[in-house]
Structure formats: structure tokens, C-alpha cells
Amino acid sequence: MKARIRADERGAFRATRRFAMRSVTLMFDRIVTWFTPQRAALLRFSLEIALGASFTIAVLLNQQWWGGASHTIGNALVAFALGAGVALHRIRPHYALAGLGFAVLGVLLAALSGASATPLTIVGAAVIVFGAAAYGTPLARNVALGISLVAAVSLVLAFALGSAFSGNTSIFYVASRIIELLIWPLLAMLPWVLGELVRNIRNRRTLSAAVETVSTERDAALTRADLEAERTRVARDVHDIVAHSLTVVIAQADGARYATTADSPAAADAFGAIAQTARDALADVRTLLTELRHTQESGPQPGLANLDALFESFRDSGLELTVHEFGDRGRLTDARELALYRIAQESLTNALRHGDGAATLDLDWGDATVDLLVTNVAAAPAPATTDAAVTVVKHGDHQPERGHGIDGMRERSILAGGEFSIHEGATYRVRARLPREPLEHPRSEARDSEDVVTEVHA
Numbered sequence: 001m002k003a004r005i006r007a008d009e010r011g012a013f014r015a016t017r018r019f020a021m022r023s024v025t026l027m028f029d030r031i032v033t034w035f036t037p038q039r040a041a042l043l044r045f046s047l048e049i050a051l052g053a054s055f056t057i058a059v060l061l062n063q064q065w066w067g068g069a070s071h072t073i074g075n076a077l078v079a080f081a082l083g084a085g086v087a088l089h090r091i092r093p094h095y096a097l098a099g100l101g102f103a104v105l106g107v108l109l110a111a112l113s114g115a116s117a118t119p120l121t122i123v124g125a126a127v128i129v130f131g132a133a134a135y136g137t138p139l140a141r142n143v144a145l146g147i148s149l150v151a152a153v154s155l156v157l158a159f160a161l162g163s164a165f166s167g168n169t170s171i172f173y174v175a176s177r178i179i180e181l182l183i184w185p186l187l188a189m190l191p192w193v194l195g196e197l198v199r200n201i202r203n204r205r206t207l208s209a210a211v212e213t214v215s216t217e218r219d220a221a222l223t224r225a226d227l228e229a230e231r232t233r234v235a236r237d238v239h240d241i242v243a244h245s246l247t248v249v250i251a252q253a254d255g256a257r258y259a260t261t262a263d264s265p266a267a268a269d270a271f272g273a274i275a276q277t278a279r280d281a282l283a284d285v286r287t288l289l290t291e292l293r294h295t296q297e298s299g300p301q302p303g304l305a306n307l308d309a310l311f312e313s314f315r316d317s318g319l320e321l322t323v324h325e326f327g328d329r330g331r332l333t334d335a336r337e338l339a340l341y342r343i344a345q346e347s348l349t350n351a352l353r354h355g356d357g358a359a360t361l362d363l364d365w366g367d368a369t370v371d372l373l374v375t376n377v378a379a380a381p382a383p384a385t386t387d388a389a390v391t392v393v394k395h396g397d398h399q400p401e402r403g404h405g406i407d408g409m410r411e412r413s414i415l416a417g418g419e420f421s422i423h424e425g426a427t428y429r430v431r432a433r434l435p436r437e438p439l440e441h442p443r444s445e446a447r448d449s450e451d452v453v454t455e456v457h458a
Helices: 002-034 037-061 069-088 093-110 121-135 138-164 171-260 265-293 306-318 336-355 406-414
Strands: 320-326 356-365 368-378 389-392 419-424 428-433
Touching: 037 069, 037 121, 069 093, 069 121, 069 306, 093 121, 093 138, 121 138, 121 171, 138 171, 171 265, 171 406, 265 336, 306 320, 306 336, 306 356, 336 356, 336 368, 336 428, 406 419, 406 428
Parallel strands: 320 356
Antiparallel strands: 356 368, 368 428, 389 419, 419 428
8 A cells, every 4th residue: 555655656746846847847947938039139228328427426436526607517418428438339439439539528527527427437448448339330430540549649748747747767667657558548449449349349240150151052053063964964864865765656657658558548547556655755844854854834834925024024124026927826835835835935035135126037937847047147246257157956966055954945945856056247146946736636647747957148
């Protein structure tokens, strides 16, 4: 029975201890959550106000109150001006310096009655100079430096004149005077030096935080670039292997269909189904490669329905755009619609940035392909050569370009099963040809899908 009671007591003690620990942890979590930066700033300001008020009372209590009205006014002016300066030395350093100026005026008024400043006056001035150097504007820092230099020079002159009237020439006396001449000016400059040190530490922390942020963003950008490069490499490899193999299957199936049409219509239909299936698979592969190569945002992508809005947006941006469209807009896959839209967008962007302010866009809808031609005149003559530079791109070729925009247009066109070329010189021409979707059953004449050759006439 006693053992059972002891066991119950131990269990109750453990439960009470766990509850107490959870309560303490919860209390500290609430304190940390409540102590936001805004509340911390408000608490710091309240403490500074209390410090300023306490300093004012301390100066009033340590002043001498004999000597008439000028003495009383001077004492009150010194106390309240220094108290306000101490309270505002961090958040309003220029106001604190103004308070120091009024305090100096109060010291002069009190001096007319033969009173001297208390040591608290020097402490208040040191706090104000420190605040101006640590938290003030460049003007406030310069004023604080001037005050420190004036104080240092005054102390040097005072001790120098004091030693001139003394006839003691012993080595110990001279050494003590030299030490005083060195120490007191350093003490006069100490508040300003400490303020500059605090400022530099704060600036270094800010700079370190900025460098860390930039480094993090740079690392993230490099990671994204590496991923994009890897995606591009995989897309190219898949295109060169899978797309080529499917093209061969399509060609062989179409050839077999034509060869067996007269002898075995059923076999011809089967070969036609094989060719159509391969075409669908090739279109799906190209769509996947486009998504793999170009990271797309979630949601619907622009297409043919957005071309007119795109043209108007460039006109609103100041580009004199002339659009010639021939034929009826046919049907394209989503990937090819997106490729056509992006190529037109990038070409017009380049014309707006680097052209003379005008551009012509031709869109020719043929039976099997759609041709895009964007022409604009360069803003300045092509440097160092009169020969136009021509870039010819075929499937499987990956020639380096000077800009990522041209690379993107070329790869979008190739992955969509089309052609791309650019003519650079006094006149820029961007040509893109994309295949349209077949209008009939594949038993109609097969299209020439993969033998892509781009010809550019200078």
C-alpha cells in the first residue's frame, strides 16, 4: 500500500514538473513573440526619455543657486538643454546638438555671476557628441568633430598657459605636464571617436547582411542557371535521339503505306495509323521538350489569340509596327502557338530596343507551315564591317549566339519542329517557320518534317 502511494506521488510530481516546464517555455515564447522590433524601439526611446529627465534633475540638484536672475536662468537652461540633448542624442542628433548650444549659452550666463559648470555638464556634452558621431548626418558628425577639436585645443592651451606661469622645472613636473597635455585632448576626442566606432560597426553589420543576401541570391541564380543548362542539355539529347527515331518511323510508315495502297488497303491503313501515332508522339515529345527547355509559369500560356494584343502593346510602347498577315490562321499545337508568340515577342522587343523605332511583321499562313518574318532597320550602322552576318540553323546544330534571346528563339523554333534564321546588318530580319497541324487524314500526302534547311539571302 505504501509503495503504491509513493508511486502515485512520483507520478504526480513528474506531471507537475512537465506542466511547469511547458508553462515556462510558453511564457518565454510569448515574451519573444511580443518583443517585436517596433516594441523594442519604443522601449529604447522610453528609456532614453527617462535618462534625459533623470539627467535634468541631477544637473539641477548639482547647480549653485546663488548669484541672481542670470545665474538662475543659466542653471535652468543648462539643465533642461542637456537633458533634452541626452534624451534625443540617438533619434535626433541635430536637435541634441542644438540643445548643447543652448547649454553652452546657459554656462556663459551662469559664469557672469562667477559660477562654474558642474562635471555633469561635461558628461552631457560627451553623450551628445557621441550621439551625433554615431547616429547623425554628415553635417552633424562634422559639427561634433568641430566641438571635440575646440575642446581639445582649449585644454591644450589651458594647460600650456598654466605651465608657463610656473617656475618649477623639475623633470617629474615637466613629465606630468606633458602627460596632461597628451591625455586631456585625447579624452576630449574620445566621445567622437567612440561614436565613429559605433557607426562603423553598424555599417559593417549592414554591409555584411547585404553581402550575405546578395550571396544567397547569387547562389540561387547560379543553381537555377545550372538547372536550366542541364535541362537544355537533356532536351537537346532527347530531341536528337527520340525525335530523329520517330521521324524515321514516320517516313518508313508513310513509304510502306504508299507501297501497299494498291495491293492491300488494310495494310495501308495500318501503316497510316502507325504514321499518325508516330506523329502524335513526336508532337508530344516536342511539347515536353519545350516545357523542359523553357521553364513556364503556371496557368494558361499566350497563343494565337493574344497576338493582336501583343502588337498593340508594342505600338503603345512607341514602336511603329506594320503587320501584314496572309491567309487564314490555321490550327497549331499549344507548344507551337507559344513558340510563335514568344518568337514574335522577342523579335519585336529587339526591334524596339535596337532599331530605329519602326518594324514590319509578316505572317504567312500556308497549307503546311506558318512563316514569321520580322524586319527592322538598326539604329546605327553595323560596326567594323559592311558584310551582313548571316546565321543558318539546321536541326541538330547548336551554334553559339551573342544573346540569350536569340538562343531562346532558335531553340523554341527547333523544338517546335520548325526553322529559324537571323540576318544581321544594317537591316535585321528574323525568320521562323513552324509546321501547321494536318487538315486531313495522314493517308494524304505526307509532309516533309525533319529535313530542315534555312536559306538566308543577304
